[in-house]
Amino acid sequence: MLEINNLHVKLEEEDKVILRGVDLKIGPGEVHAIMGPNGSGKSTLSYVLSGRDGYEVTEGSATLDGQELLEMEPEERAAAGLFLAFQYPVEIPGVGNMTFLRTAVNAQRKARGEDELSAGDFLKIVREKAKTLKIDAEMLKRPVNVGFSGGEKKRNEILQMAMLEPRMCILDETDSGLDVDAMKLVADGVNALRSAGRSFLVITHYQRLLDHIKPDVVHIMAAGRIIKTGGPELALEVESNGYADILNEVG
Amino acid sequence: MALPKAKEDALAARLAALTLPAGKGWLAALRSEALARLTAMGLPARRDEYWRYTDPTSLNVPEAPVAVRFEPGDEAEPFDGMDRLKIVFVDGVFDAAASDDLTLSGVTIERLSQTGGKDIHWAQGLYGQLETRGQTPVARPLAALNSAFATDGVLIHVTGRAAKPVSLIYVHQSDTSDAILHHCVKLEAGASLTLLENGPAAARFSNVLEVDIAEGAQFHHIRLQGRDHQRRAVTHLFARLGARSEMRSFTLTANGRLTRNEAVVELTGDEGRAHLAGATVGDGDFHHDDTVFVTHAAVACESRQVFKKVLMNGAVGVFQGKILVKPGAQKTDGYQISQSLLLDEDSQFLAKPELEIYADDVKCSHGSTSGAIDETALFYLQSRGIPRRRAQALLVLAFLAEAIQEIADEDIAEDIRGRLERWLARHGSNG
Numbered sequence: 252m253l254e255i256n257n258l259h260v261k262l263e264e265e266d267k268v269i270l271r272g273v274d275l276k277i278g279p280g281e282v283h284a285i286m287g288p289n290g291s292g293k294s295t296l297s298y299v300l301s302g303r304d305g306y307e308v309t310e311g312s313a314t315l316d317g318q319e320l321l322e323m324e325p326e327e328r329a330a331a332g333l334f335l336a337f338q339y340p341v342e343i344p345g346v347g348n349m350t351f352l353r354t355a356v357n358a359q360r361k362a363r364g365e366d367e368l369s370a371g372d373f374l375k376i377v378r379e380k381a382k383t384l385k386i387d388a389e390m391l392k393r394p395v396n397v398g399f400s401g402g403e404k405k406r407n408e409i410l411q412m413a414m415l416e417p418r419m420c421i422l423d424e425t426d427s428g429l430d431v432d433a434m435k436l437v438a439d440g441v442n443a444l445r446s447a448g449r450s451f452l453v454i455t456h457y458q459r460l461l462d463h464i465k466p467d468v469v470h471i472m473a474a475g476r477i478i479k480t481g482g483p484e485l486a487l488e489v490e491s492n493g494y495a496d497i498l499n500e501v502g
Numbered sequence: 503m504a505l506p507k508a509k510e511d512a513l514a515a516r517l518a519a520l521t522l523p524a525g526k527g528w529l530a531a532l533r534s535e536a537l538a539r540l541t542a543m544g545l546p547a548r549r550d551e552y553w554r555y556t557d558p559t560s561l562n563v564p565e566a567p568v569a570v571r572f573e574p575g576d577e578a579e580p581f582d583g584m585d586r587l588k589i590v591f592v593d594g595v596f597d598a599a600a601s602d603d604l605t606l607s608g609v610t611i612e613r614l615s616q617t618g619g620k621d622i623h624w625a626q627g628l629y630g631q632l633e634t635r636g637q638t639p640v641a642r643p644l645a646a647l648n649s650a651f652a653t654d655g656v657l658i659h660v661t662g663r664a665a666k667p668v669s670l671i672y673v674h675q676s677d678t679s680d681a682i683l684h685h686c687v688k689l690e691a692g693a694s695l696t697l698l699e700n701g702p703a704a705a706r707f708s709n710v711l712e713v714d715i716a717e718g719a720q721f722h723h724i725r726l727q728g729r730d731h732q733r734r735a736v737t738h739l740f741a742r743l744g745a746r747s748e749m750r751s752f753t754l755t756a757n758g759r760l761t762r763n764e765a766v767v768e769l770t771g772d773e774g775r776a777h778l779a780g781a782t783v784g785d786g787d788f789h790h791d792d793t794v795f796v797t798h799a800a801v802a803c804e805s806r807q808v809f810k811k812v813l814m815n816g817a818v819g820v821f822q823g824k825i826l827v828k829p830g831a832q833k834t835d836g837y838q839i840s841q842s843l844l845l846d847e848d849s850q851f852l853a854k855p856e857l858e859i860y861a862d863d864v865k866c867s868h869g870s871t872s873g874a875i876d877e878t879a880l881f882y883l884q885s886r887g888i889p890r891r892r893a894q895a896l897l898v899l900a901f902l903a904e905a906i907q908e909i910a911d912e913d914i915a916e917d918i919r920g921r922l923e924r925w926l927a928r929h930g931s932n933g
Binding site for chain 2: 301302303304324325326328329330334335337340341342343344345346350351354355358359362394411415
């Protein structure tokens with residue numbers, strides 16, 4: 252599904268190297284987690300994959316189902332099936348959440364050569380999915396993320412994911428700023444989307460999210476590289492001993 | 503006081519090319535007075551306080567600069583399909599064949615050129631009168647020129663609820679037309695009217711609208727200034743509001759080489775409400791100036807000024823807006839916002855917000871911002887599969903939303919949103 256080879260990335264404006272040769276391969280239906288200390292390059296990886304400006308890829312590649320992602324516009328990556336749940340979902344005053352969702356769904360359908368959803372069909376689907384995420388009609392009407400609480404913003408991300416049905420989902424610190432109940436709600440939303448044809452890359456600082464979203468593979472990232480890969484037990488190790496041991500062991 | 507030589511020369515050149523329309527009735531005297539006002543003021547010049555950001559030369563010169571008419575042809579006329587009374591002017595000349603019969607329940611409509619010769623007329627108390635009041639403290643010589651030389655216009659007397667909107671349609675045909683129209687609207691107590699104006703009108707268009715809104719009356723005004731790229735326009739809206747009356751005025755400007763829209767509004771009765779809004783989109787050789795003066799002269803009135811401009815490829819936007827709260831105008835609620843969205847580094851927004859307050863129990867706020875499109879928001883939308891252009895259009899419409907919300911009629915607001923969206927699709931810059 253997603254294959255990253257020897258990815259090197261630096262900041263465009265300053266001459267600062269962030270990723271120093273990331274290798275990662277995620278198969279269909281798999282859930283991978285990336286953990287790592289602050290500044291290790293986890294969020295940069297998610298931004299580079301989704302096409303945010305400001306980064307320069309100096310070496311390497313990233314493909315989704317064999318298509319080179321790094322040469323595509325962000326919207327083309329989305330249409331190809333990539334989705335990033337933002338760590339800090341963006342507030343967009345003046346654009347209604349519903350208008351936003353419908354524009355996004357139909358833009359992707361159009362890009363894939365499918366018919367646009369009618370207003371009625373769209374409404375039916377969105378209401379159904381919103382209900383399971385406990386997103387009420389009022390939240391759908393409000394401008395995108397404006398005045399939403401931290402938990403509401405993250406739930407709104409998962410709603411977008413549910414509506415867009417991507418094949419490859421990246422969750423960038425989706426647990427940050429959430430209380431236990433909100434985290435459970437978000438995790439349930441993610442778990443409901445797990446399927447044989449859909450893969451996840453879960454970026455997190457803490458093991459607790461992985462209690463709810465069970466990963467198949469856990470990677471530890473530090474200083475712009477993946478330094479260790481293992482099973483779910485690796486996350487538990489980090490939780491009890493911190494990153495220091497692993498860094499020492501590898502370093 | 504004598505005018506400076508340059509002003510005197512400019513005025514002499516302009517006046518040499520104009521003739522006071524003949525006639526002996528009520529209008530003739532008012533025209534002479536207006537000419538006297540103009541002669542005393544001279545034409546505007548770049549050094550005048552309120553013309554620093556806008557060069558008036560092309561509005562002053564005797565001949566209208568050539569402006570090739572623009573044939574959009576790709577979208578329906580504004581207000582198409584709306585039940586309205588149409589009055590059409592082609593290059594400032596009334597087109598009887600294209601216009602509806604001027605009878606409307608609750609309203610009498612006459613043409614200026616046909617009534618000016620009468621001995622007395624209700625419009626005597628209005629024509630040039632609000633314009634005269636509006637000359638202090640800021641001179642508006644082009645309005646006085648209009649009052650002196652207007653060739654036609656409509657005089658609308660509203661005594662009840664107008665059965666349907668009156669729609670003034672300004673067609674631009676000749677590349678050198680120089681149109682001067684002057685309209686008066688008088689709303690009696692409790693009356694209501696929606697006035698629609700649309701079209702580029704002429705190569706150069708001077709338009710004055712004087713509106714007297716009596717107690718409890720309502721005046722809604724929606725104006726679309728056409729899509730001609732080369733036309734020039736100077737417009738003045740003078741309004742006086744009585745107690746508990748309401749006016750809402752919205753202007754959409756897309757294109758046009760030069761536009762100067764002045765609005766001078768005076769709240770003279772308690773609890774009046776005046777809302778002025780404008781949405782402007784300009785690409786390239788485009789200069790758009792909103793100059794607004796709102797006077798609170800009564801208690802507990804509300805005024806809102808909401809002006810938004812989207813500028814690209816060197817387009818220039820100007821906003822000069824003032825709220826004057828006179829002594830005793832307590833409980834005033836004044837709001838003013840002017841914002842521009844600059845889609846590239848070549849475009850420019852010049853703003854001069856002013857507050858002058860002589861009462862102590864008032865709420866007045868003003869804000870002016872100028873900024874680029876929010877790249878983070880743009881990326882967020884794109885990351886959800888929305889193409890960049892469409893994402894940009896969504897953000898631009900969101901930026902303009904506060905101005906469009908000032909339109910009371912939801913169908914018209916929706917139509918205007920559609921026009922803006924199509925304009926943005928045609929002019930999508932930055933990718």
